[in-house]
Amino acid sequence: MAEVRLVDIVKKYGNFLAVPQLNLTIHDGEFLVLLGPSGCGKTTTMRMIAGLEDITSGDIMIKDERINNKPPKDRDIAMVFQNYGLYPHMTVRQNIEYPLKLRGMAKADRKARVQETAEKVELENLLDRRPSELSGGQRQRVALARSIVRTPSIFLMDEPLSNLDAKLRVTMRAELKHLHHELGVTTVYVTHDQMEAMTLATRIAIMREGRIVQLDTPKKIYAEPADLFVAGFIGSPSMNLIDGAVKNGVFRANGVEMPVQLGDRDGVVLGIRPEELDITQDASAAIGGKLYALELTGESTLVTLRSGPVSACARGHADFEAEVNSPCYLSPKDGARVHLFDRDSGERLA
Numbered sequence: 001m002a003e004v005r006l007v008d009i010v011k012k013y014g015n016f017l018a019v020p021q022l023n024l025t026i027h028d029g030e031f032l033v034l035l036g037p038s039g040c041g042k043t044t045t046m047r048m049i050a051g052l053e054d055i056t057s058g059d060i061m062i063k064d065e066r067i068n069n070k071p072p073k074d075r076d077i078a079m080v081f082q083n084y085g086l087y088p089h090m091t092v093r094q095n096i097e098y099p100l101k102l103r104g105m106a107k108a109d110r111k112a113r114v115q116e117t118a119e120k121v122e123l124e125n126l127l128d129r130r131p132s133e134l135s136g137g138q139r140q141r142v143a144l145a146r147s148i149v150r151t152p153s154i155f156l157m158d159e160p161l162s163n164l165d166a167k168l169r170v171t172m173r174a175e176l177k178h179l180h181h182e183l184g185v186t187t188v189y190v191t192h193d194q195m196e197a198m199t200l201a202t203r204i205a206i207m208r209e210g211r212i213v214q215l216d217t218p219k220k221i222y223a224e225p226a227d228l229f230v231a232g233f234i235g236s237p238s239m240n241l242i243d244g245a246v247k248n249g250v251f252r253a254n255g256v257e258m259p260v261q262l263g264d265r266d267g268v269v270l271g272i273r274p275e276e277l278d279i280t281q282d283a284s285a286a287i288g289g290k291l292y293a294l295e296l297t298g299e300s301t302l303v304t305l306r307s308g309p310v311s312a313c314a315r316g317h318a319d320f321e322a323e324v325n326s327p328c329y330l331s332p333k334d335g336a337r338v339h340l341f342d343r344d345s346g347e348r349l350a
Helices: 044-052 092-102 107-120 136-148 166-183 194-201 218-223 229-233
Strands: 006-014 018-026 031-035 059-062 079-080 156-158 186-191 203-208 211-215 242-248 252-255 256-259 266-272 279-281 287-294 301-307 310-316 327-332 338-344
Touching: 006 044, 018 044, 018 211, 031 044, 031 194, 044 079, 044 156, 044 186, 079 136, 092 107, 092 136, 107 136, 136 166, 166 194, 186 194, 194 218, 203 218, 203 229, 211 218, 211 229, 229 242, 229 266, 229 338, 242 310, 252 266, 256 287, 279 310, 287 310, 301 327
Parallel strands: 031 186, 031 203, 079 156, 156 186
Antiparallel strands: 006 018, 006 059, 203 211, 242 252, 242 266, 252 256, 266 338, 279 327, 287 301, 287 327, 301 310
């Protein structure tokens, strides 16, 4: 296991500044997720840790050793890629065994290690098959096993589940979570899927334009987003964000009147999550409008209302029914978290 530190890391491609001075400490044994939209710098950051991308300036430290000029093979890392990266002409056993063979491990020791690793990811009955004979989930487990087998200090995982169907992704998330619990290896995981980040991470680093805009536990990021970008990015469905103003302790927008603890101020965005809202028949409720859409998700119904430019969503009971365009009212639940942001800067307001 190992602690990883990125110190004043800058990455340029010609005149394009991809990562402008990044500082990040990845604690020994934690599962850190780099989360953000395409082009935010998360994969570039991972590739710099791996040694697959040169850094323009700054230092990368692993176990307090500066490894800027170390080739990837000497960094004691293992990578799991989106496309699996398996050798099609080799069996599952040979794919898993290959890193040990490169290290010169004795054949008998290799065999025992491969068997032990295959059992951890439930591949022991598939060792003699080739990748073409496996499902997507099985191929991903082979890629994981090949990384695990040599017990590296650090795992780097670049969107490893993105090629799997929705059901398999859920299964593999649980397997990854359990493997990390068993192995305790420092893991850096790149994804644009906020559900993967929330379910897997010890901490999440949310990135935007090469910068970390919030670094914290999933629970803290969900409950206290640092700015409008994080508030809109985390959550499914995402947080309701309503543009308005505060006067006399009340936030007002089209169809919205909600008491808040903030002085008079224009250019305020109010944020409240769908699960923090109750659907009510009370016309004096904080948010009112016409029912725009009902979406049954199975365990609940997403209810969206609109009032002019304002749109708000609440999570109701699975059996909730109403006519589209009928009056609809939403009220914050007792103890609901109401967030306020500055419209121009995006920053969270105290």
